[in-house]
Amino acid sequence: xxxxxxxxxxxxxxxxxxxxxxxxxxxxxxxxxxxxxxxxxxxxxxxxxxxxxxxxxxxxxxxxxxxxxxxxxxxxxxxxxxxxxxxxxxxxxxxxxxxxxxxxxxxxxxxxxxxxxxxxxxxxxxxxxxxxxxxxxxxxxxxxxxxxxxxxxxxxxxxxxxxxxxxxxxxxxxxxxxxxxxxxxxxxxxxxxxxxxxxxxxxxxxxxxxxxxxxxxxxxxxxxxxxxxxxxxxxxxxxxxxxxxxxxxxx
Numbered sequence: 381x382x383x384x385x386x387x388x389x390x391x392x393x394x395x396x397x398x399x400x401x402x403x404x405x406x407x408x409x410x411x412x413x414x415x416x417x418x419x420x421x422x423x424x425x426x427x428x429x430x431x432x433x434x435x436x437x438x439x440x441x442x443x444x445x446x447x448x449x450x451x452x453x454x455x456x457x458x459x460x461x462x463x464x465x466x467x468x469x470x471x472x473x474x475x476x477x478x479x480x481x482x483x484x485x486x487x488x489x490x491x492x493x494x495x496x497x498x499x500x501x502x503x504x505x506x507x508x509x510x511x512x513x514x515x516x517x518x519x520x521x522x523x524x525x526x527x528x529x530x531x532x533x534x535x536x537x538x539x540x541x542x543x544x545x546x547x548x549x550x551x552x553x554x555x556x557x558x559x560x561x562x563x564x565x566x567x568x569x570x571x572x573x574x575x576x577x578x579x580x581x582x583x584x585x586x587x588x589x590x591x592x593x594x595x596x597x598x599x600x601x602x603x604x605x606x607x608x609x610x611x612x613x614x615x616x617x618x619x620x621x622x623x624x625x626x627x628x629x630x631x
Contacts, residue, residue: 448462448463448498449461449462449463449496449498449501450463450464450498450501450502450505450529450605451494451495451496451498451501451511451513451529452464452466452513452514452527454476454514457469457470457471457472457474457476457516458470459476459514459516459527460629461527461607462629463602463605463607464600464602464607465575465628465629466575466600466607466609466626466627466628466629467626467627467628467629467631468525468609468622468623468625468626469625469627470516470525470622471518471622473518473519473520473521474516474517474518474519474525474622475516475517475518475519476514476515476516477514477515477516479492481515482495482512482513482514482515485512485515486511486512488509489504489509489511495511495513501529502605505529505530505531505605506531506533508530508531508533509530510528510529510530511528511529511530512526512527512528513527513528513529514526514527515527518613521613521614521615521618522613522614523611523612523613523614523615523618523619523622524610524611524612524613525609525610525611525612525622525623526609526610527607527608527609527610528607528608528610529605529606529607529608530605530606530608531604531605531606532601532604532605532606533604540601540604541601542579542580542598542599542600542601543569543580545599545601545606546569546580546581546582546597546599547569549582550567550569550582553567553582553584553597554566554567554584557584557586561588562586562587562588562593563586563587564585564587565584565585565586566584566585566586567582567583567584568582568583569581569582569583570582570583570596572596572598572624573624574598574623574624574626575626575627575628576627576628576631579598579600580598581596581597581598582596582597582598583595583596584596584597585616591614592614592616593612593613593614594612594613594614594615594616594619594620595610595611595612595619596610596611596619596620596623596624597609597610598610598623609623609626610623611623611624
């Protein structure tokens with residue numbers, strides 16, 4: 381039962397992060413003893429302001445390859461993304477996804493070399509691919525953390541700032557969690573300190589198998605690309621500690 385709950389939480393965390401940054405549609409994932417693939421597709425937003433997204437799409441397509449891996453890298457129990465200047469150090473209770481597990485989650489990606497090929501990764505994002513680049517599960521407490529990338533241009537009609545992207549995805553995020561069978565789902569906007577700066581975040585709470593589930597989503601935008609960070613857990617006081625303790629690389 382505990383293993384099934386952890387798998388469900390992981391699937392829900394990815395479902396939430398896949399829709400939190402803008403209007404996305406997500407199909408309910410199946411929950412077995414292993415994580416099943418979660419499919420996403422971009423959907424037009426009701427917001428009529430398409431200019432910002434179009435400009436950002438053009439910017440991302442024309443951006444030069446800086447040599448910084450947009451997918452990030454894992455070293456030991458630390459995830460680093462030089463492109464977005466983020467470092468997240470996790471304790472030994474966490475397990476990072478293997479390549480095969482990532483392949484299962486990224487059902488639309490057949491060549492996993494895309495994660496280490498910066499130009500290929502950017503091209504895929506520019507073409508509308510939503511990439512789950514890492515996820516980690518704490519097998520002791522049930523906490524999860526994942527990072528999902530997409531381009532601003534894939535969010536048709538969405539305004540290119542953190543607050544509006546999270547607000548735009550609030551309704552669909554609630555629907556995604558309810559579609560997985562959760563109840564009492566709520567979503568509110570909160571400002572938190574992340575990387576030493578104030579950022580908007582989407583805080584979710586829900587009931588899952590009689591337990592309380594909490595999730596926090598934070599997104600960063602750079603050069604027309606979005607990195608969405610989602611932390612989940614059953615303990616309201618510490619579920620997002622590892623995410624909020626992230627630092628900028630070099631600090």
